[in-house]
Amino acid sequence: MKDVDGTRELAITSRRVDGEHVQVSVRDTGVGLPPQQTDQIFKAFFTTKAHGTGMGLSISRSIVESHGGRLWAADNSSRGASFHLTLPTLEAHEMTTAGAPTVFVIDDDAAVRTAIQGLLKSVGLQSQCFGPRRSS
Numbered sequence: 001m002k003d004v005d006g007t008r009e010l011a012i013t014s015r016r017v018d019g020e021h022v023q024v025s026v027r028d029t030g031v032g033l034p035p036q037q038t039d040q041i042f043k044a045f046f047t048t049k050a051h052g053t054g055m056g057l058s059i060s061r062s063i064v065e066s067h068g069g070r071l072w073a074a075d076n077s078s079r080g081a082s083f084h085l086t087l088p089t090l091e092a093h094e095m096t097t098a099g100a101p102t103v104f105v106i107d108d109d110a111a112v113r114t115a116i117q118g119l120l121k122s123v124g125l126q127s128q129c130f131g132p133r134r135s136s
């Protein structure tokens with residue numbers, strides 16, 4: 001963007017697509033992308049900068065894909081380029097883990113039970129806790 005004259009705008013939008021993904025789009029008013037470069041720019045070490053590494057977009061795509069999403073670029077019909085990424089929604093993610101087992105936590109210390117339950121929840125597992133039976 002620093003190489004262009006006039007107004008420099010960056011628009012970031014998000015929307016839900018196909019019920020199971022959200023799409024985040026970043027649209028700029030920079031130099032834009034030649035049509036043949038819209039995929040090439042994601043190759044490792046591809047750069048048009050004098051001192052660029054060409055790793056930024058390659059790493060970004062790997063991160064997005066490892067979370068079940070996609071990242072791609074397009075040239076704008078007016079000025080600049082747009083980058084779009086999709087990621088699965090929490091509901092879609094939960095549906096894929098819906099078959100996960102319930103873990104039974106048995107310990108006589110309530111603090112230990114609570115801590116383990118929190119840990120299991122943070123990795124997406126349900127649990128049921130059991131402490132000592134009270135004798136009356």
Ligand SMILES: Nc1ncnc2c1ncn2[C@@H]1O[C@H](COP(=O)(O)OP(=O)(O)OP(=O)(O)O)[C@@H](O)[C@H]1O
Pocket residue numbers: 028030031032033041042046047048049051052053054055056057058080081
């Ligand atoms: N918003 C953009 N508009 C036009 N071209 C872009 C845009 N973002 C990236 N590019 C093109 O994609 C190439 C690769 O980008 P990438 O972020 O992978 O590496 P880099 O920016 O060149 O290097 P570094 O990340 O080390 O600064 C850039 O050199 C540039 O040619």
Ligand SMILES: [Mg+2]
Pocket residue numbers: 056057
């Ligand atoms: Mg970069």
